Amino acid sequence: MSISANGTSGHGGPFTPDDDGLYFVPLGGSGEIGMNLNLYGHRGKWLMVDLGISFADDTMPGLDVIMPDPTFIAEQRENLVGIVLTHAHEDHLGAVQYLWPMLDCPVYATPFTASVLRAKLYERQLAHRVPIVEVPLGGSVEAGPFRVEYVTVTHSIPEPNALAIRTAAGTVLHTGDWKLDPDPRVGPVTDDARLRAIGDEGVLAMLCDSTNALVPGRSGSEAEVRKTLTDLIGRYPNRVAVTCFATNVARLESIAAAAAAHGRNVALVGRSLWRINEAARANGYLHDTPPFLTEHEVNFLPRDKVVLICTGSQGEPRSALARIAGNDHPQVSLEPGDTVIFSSREIPGNERAIGRVQNLLASRGVTVVTADHAPVHVSGHPAQDELVSMYQWVRPRIAVPVHGEQRHQLEHARLARDCQVSETVVPTNGDVIRLAPGPAEVVTQVRAGRWALDGKKLVPLDNGLMRSRHRMVNNGAAVATLVMNGKGELVTAPQIAVMGLLDETIEHNALLDVVDAVREAVAALPRAARLDDAPVREAARIAVRRTLNASHGKKPLTEVHLVRI
Numbered sequence: 001m002s003i004s005a006n007g008t009s010g011h012g013g014p015f016t017p018d019d020d021g022l023y024f025v026p027l028g029g030s031g032e033i034g035m036n037l038n039l040y041g042h043r044g045k046w047l048m049v050d051l052g053i054s055f056a057d058d059t060m061p062g063l064d065v066i067m068p069d070p071t072f073i074a075e076q077r078e079n080l081v082g083i084v085l086t087h088a089h090e091d092h093l094g095a096v097q098y099l100w101p102m103l104d105c106p107v108y109a110t111p112f113t114a115s116v117l118r119a120k121l122y123e124r125q126l127a128h129r130v131p132i133v134e135v136p137l138g139g140s141v142e143a144g145p146f147r148v149e150y151v152t153v154t155h156s157i158p159e160p161n162a163l164a165i166r167t168a169a170g171t172v173l174h175t176g177d178w179k180l181d182p183d184p185r186v187g188p189v190t191d192d193a194r195l196r197a198i199g200d201e202g203v204l205a206m207l208c209d210s211t212n213a214l215v216p217g218r219s220g221s222e223a224e225v226r227k228t229l230t231d232l233i234g235r236y237p238n239r240v241a242v243t244c245f246a247t248n249v250a251r252l253e254s255i256a257a258a259a260a261a262h263g264r265n266v267a268l269v270g271r272s273l274w275r276i277n278e279a280a281r282a283n284g285y286l287h288d289t290p291p292f293l294t295e296h297e298v299n300f301l302p303r304d305k306v307v308l309i310c311t312g313s314q315g316e317p318r319s320a321l322a323r324i325a326g327n328d329h330p331q332v333s334l335e336p337g338d339t340v341i342f343s344s345r346e347i348p349g350n351e352r353a354i355g356r357v358q359n360l361l362a363s364r365g366v367t368v369v370t371a372d373h374a375p376v377h378v379s380g381h382p383a384q385d386e387l388v389s390m391y392q393w394v395r396p397r398i399a400v401p402v403h404g405e406q407r408h409q410l411e412h413a414r415l416a417r418d419c420q421v422s423e424t425v426v427p428t429n430g431d432v433i434r435l436a437p438g439p440a441e442v443v444t445q446v447r448a449g450r451w452a453l454d455g456k457k458l459v460p461l462d463n464g465l466m467r468s469r470h471r472m473v474n475n476g477a478a479v480a481t482l483v484m485n486g487k488g489e490l491v492t493a494p495q496i497a498v499m500g501l502l503d504e505t506i507e508h509n510a511l512l513d514v515v516d517a518v519r520e521a522v523a524a525l526p527r528a529a530r531l532d533d534a535p536v537r538e539a540a541r542i543a544v545r546r547t548l549n550a551s552h553g554k555k556p557l558t559e560v561h562l563v564r565i
């Protein structure tokens with residue numbers, strides 16, 4: 001079924017943008033912070049802005065990486081004219097390496113972002129297949145009916161960009177992730193003159209970062225963080241380790257400058273730090289910072305002549321800092337009297353993992369310093385005063401708050417109305433929003449959802465597979481094996497295995513109760529039913545679950561194997 005683009009709607013079907021209209025369709029990143037995937041539609045073509053991932057939390061056992069379900073656009077990939085990346089954070093480019101083969105189109109990025117992407121693609125043997133078009137800072141690209149201008153902004157990674165997307169139906173400003181910092185230390189300040197000029201041309205809609213829309217005031221400056229770190233590192237004796245987001249190149253430079261001010265050398269500990277260091281230096285960043293030492297070289301220096309920069313600010317169990325905290329790192333160790341500075345924020349959901357690492361460190365006599373103790377971190381996203389400035393410069397007719405949970409988006413929409421923006425639309429993933437012509441509105445919904453990388457395979461997150469894994473984790477699992485003869489009689493006692501619910505060596509009686517219950521349940525079936533597999537399986541399954549629920553208060557995920565001889 002094809003849905004007409006001028007209002008009549010259906011759910012989950014295909015949708016093609018008509019010639020006069022300009023449409024916005026988020027498939028990820030609206031109603032959540034993470035896995036951004038935004039589509040703009042015009043004249044039958046689509047332009048994708050960003051293709052990111054999220055990280056799984058404790059509610060998703062066995063999974064690490066989550067990404068948007070791209071089916072809607074993959075099914076019409078002949079209409080996809082390109083993927084434009086705003087910057088190199090995982091929530092904006094992390095899914096390219098998994099989903100590009102389904103999309104098969106050019107990828108546009110500035111040089112640093114392209115370097116980061118190439119390194120990822122290389123690891124998955126995709127580097128030679130994906131056509132990456134490098135765009136200079138402030139450059140423009142033409143893709144189908146879209147003319148895209150890159151506008152330099154500031155964020156917490158080199159080369160963040162807003163995009164002015166021009167079409168015959170109007171201009172959209174897609175801000176990407178941004179902030180205002182009068183002294184970002186690495187990279188230029190947000191190009192407010194260019195944003196004002198684009199505003200003067202007339203902007204139909206602005207799609208803007210909502211992450212910190214609940215935070216009053218301003219986000220603060222990297223220069224202040226550098227001062228605080230310089231202060232702190234001078235104050236602590238012995239070895240000092242700092243953990244931060246690996247992609248925050250300005251922070252790496254700040255830590256290095258703070259260390260140098262006290263005659264300390266700096267080492268990187270953790271693979272992602274080295275990867276970013278390489279991409280940064282290849283693109284002319286960190287040129288005033290001496291080469292970092294390796295974790296091996298650290299051990300030849302006195303403990304008070306070293307600052308370590310470690311991965312693991314979010315408590316990731318396999319990260320450098322988690323291993324150091326657990327005294328499980330092959331090269332680097334911390335001792336009582338050493339200090340660890342968390343130069344980062346807690347991403348919601350990671351509090352427990354971070355707390356675990358901090359407890360381990362504290363229990364070993366290591367001093368832990370966080371943003372609660374000193375201003376050792378500033379956010380890369382705009383607080384309310386910065387959002388107001390952006391609205392004053394760009395003056396869009398329509399505000400569409402993205403990159404946030406609902407509470408952030410709704411507060412952002414309120415703020416936009418306070419800034420005299422006449423129309424606001426708060427999107428959720430899968431909404432098709434018509435920006436022009438006429439008043440902005442959601443005209444239909446298309447398929448949106450979440451996929452997970454499960455081992456080597458991509459699987460829908462909300463399907464039966466993941467539901468049964470959840471049940472297994474929460475309630476354990478049981479397998480009953482029945483062997484029956486041609487008359488529908490059990491020829492041996494049912495074999496029962498229970499996993500993750502009872503200890504068979506000490507709860508043998510409980511297991512025997514299950515065996516008895518299954519035997520009785522099967523025997524109680526009429527003869528005709530015993531000759532049919534389905535009722536036998538179901539009776540056994542219910543008996544297992546009922547017995548274990550009576551003894552343990554849990555109904556495990558139960559499988560029945562039936563062998564007839």
Ligand SMILES: [Zn+2]
Nearest residue numbers: 087089155177
């Ligand atoms: Zn970002």
Ligand SMILES: [Zn+2]
Nearest residue numbers: 089091092177
């Ligand atoms: Zn982001």
